[in-house]
Amino acid sequence: MKDLKFIAIIPARYASTRFPGKPLAMLGGxxxxxxxxxxxxxxxxxxxxxxxxxxxxxxxxxxxxKAVMTGSHHRSGTDRCWEAYSLNxxxxxxxxxxxxxxxxxxxxxxxxxxxxxxxxxxxxATLVKPxxxxxxxxxxxxxxxxxVVIDADMNALYFSRSIIPYMRGIDKAxxxxxxxxxxxxxxxxxxxxxxxxxxxxxxxxxxxxxxxxQLRWLENGMKIKVGMSETSSIGIDTPQDLERAEEFLNQLx
Numbered sequence: 001m002k003d004l005k006f007i008a009i010i011p012a013r014y015a016s017t018r019f020p021g022k023p024l025a026m027l028g029g030x031x032x033x034x035x036x037x038x039x040x041x042x043x044x045x046x047x048x049x050x051x052x053x054x055x056x057x058x059x060x061x062x063x064x065x066k067a068v069m070t071g072s073h074h075r076s077g078t079d080r081c082w083e084a085y086s087l088n089x090x091x092x093x094x095x096x097x098x099x100x101x102x103x104x105x106x107x108x109x110x111x112x113x114x115x116x117x118x119x120x121x122x123x124x125a126t127l128v129k130p131x132x133x134x135x136x137x138x139x140x141x142x143x144x145x146x147x148v149v150i151d152a153d154m155n156a157l158y159f160s161r162s163i164i165p166y167m168r169g170i171d172k173a174x175x176x177x178x179x180x181x182x183x184x185x186x187x188x189x190x191x192x193x194x195x196x197x198x199x200x201x202x203x204x205x206x207x208x209x210x211x212x213x214q215l216r217w218l219e220n221g222m223k224i225k226v227g228m229s230e231t232s233s234i235g236i237d238t239p240q241d242l243e244r245a246e247e248f249l250n251q252l253x
Contacts, residue, residue, distance in 0.1 A: 005091040006114060006189075007046045009084050010036055011077035014053035018238050023056050023100055025242055028249045032236060033104035036064050043107035044114075046092065049100070050084030076213060078188075082199045084245035085192065093117075096189040101236040103245065105187070112227040113189045122225040123194035126156070129229055131181040137163075137173055143221040146212055148226065156224040159184060159212050180241060185229055188214075194222060 012023040023033035030038070033049060033056060040047045049067040050059045052074075060067035068087045070104070074080040074105055081097045094117055109127060116125035120248050128148045131140055140147070143161040151157050158164060158211060167175050176179070190198070206215040217224060234245045 004094055004117060005046075005092040006044055006094045006096060007048070007085065008040045008044050008050045008089070008096040008110065008200050009081045010040065010047070010098045010100045011084075012049050012051045012053075013053070014056055016237075019236070019242075022236060022242075023051075025236075025239075027103055027236075027242060027245055031063075032103050032242075033060065033100055034063050034065070034096065035065075036100055036105065039103065040098055040109065040110060043094070043110035045087075045142060048084060048088055050080045052080075065115060078195070078213065079199050081134075081190075081196050085195065090192065093191060093192060094189055095195050097187065099186055099235065102187070102233055104233055104237065104248070105124040106231050107111045109185070109187065109227075109229050109231055112229055113187060115178050116189065116225040116227050117191070118229040119225065121223060123191055123222045124214075125189045125225040126214070126225060127187055127227050127229045128229055129181040129185055129232070131176055133177045133180075135176045137175055140181055140183075146186075147180045148184050148225050150182065154226045154233075156214070156218065156226050158218065159210070159214050161210055163211070182226075195231065198222070227243065 014021055016022045048069050051057050052070055052072040057067045057069055068084045070080050070083045085095050113125050140163050143183050146159050147164050149157045149164050170178055173205050178203055200222055202218050204216040204219040206219055234248055236242050236245055
């Protein structure tokens with residue numbers, strides 16, 4: 001672990017369908033992208049923003065951050081991360097892909113995902129959050145919250161928008177109290193060679209069915225280590241999410 005070199009890359013697009021200009025939206029006196037950047041810097045010194053927009057690029061440099069310009073053709077943040085990693089020199093062993101719309105990401109979460117690479121067999125790492133036993137099953141049913149099944153060694157077996165596992169013969173309302181479910185937190189870290197490989201893989205049948213790109217990696221035999229996080233997060237996908245984030249920020253103060 002101590003010999004591994006890490007870099008955190010934050011993909012940030014201006015042309016979001018549901019919220020154009022989202023990275024530059026203001027949240028508590030700072031932009032969303034600056035808040036993400038500042039949080040990541042608390043855990044790791046080597047941080048860059050990967051963008052295809054001059055406004056975002058210039059803004060990151062203006063607040064003292066580091067950014068690289070990438071192409072506008074990328075299908076996903078994963079592809080953008082690989083280009084940014086390569087443009088930046090490609091000298092690190094592990095690339096952490098931090099979503100640019102997670103302004104409340106915690107340094108402990110980044111530390112947890114970094115610790116997953118103590119095992120040399122791990123290609124990719126991600127985070128999950130234990131679903132509370134007293135939680136409402138309707139929250140678990142939300143297809144926007146991916147569920148994860150893990151094995152005894154904390155490797156991901158499957159991700160789904162459906163509730164997995166299905167508990168036969170038990171009232172669905174009781175499922176959270178009868179089994180430990182896990183919801184996915186969308187941060188990934190990759191060995192550099194694994195990141196290169198995932199950008200070369202074609203979309204898989206399971207990925208297309210669930211619209212979850214991590215299923216492509218599992219279908220191709222890659223190993224995804226899972227780290228646990230108890231921290232709830234507020235991702236910003238819409239202007240309404242930004243309003244909720246502002247309320248959450250005010251509560252913290």
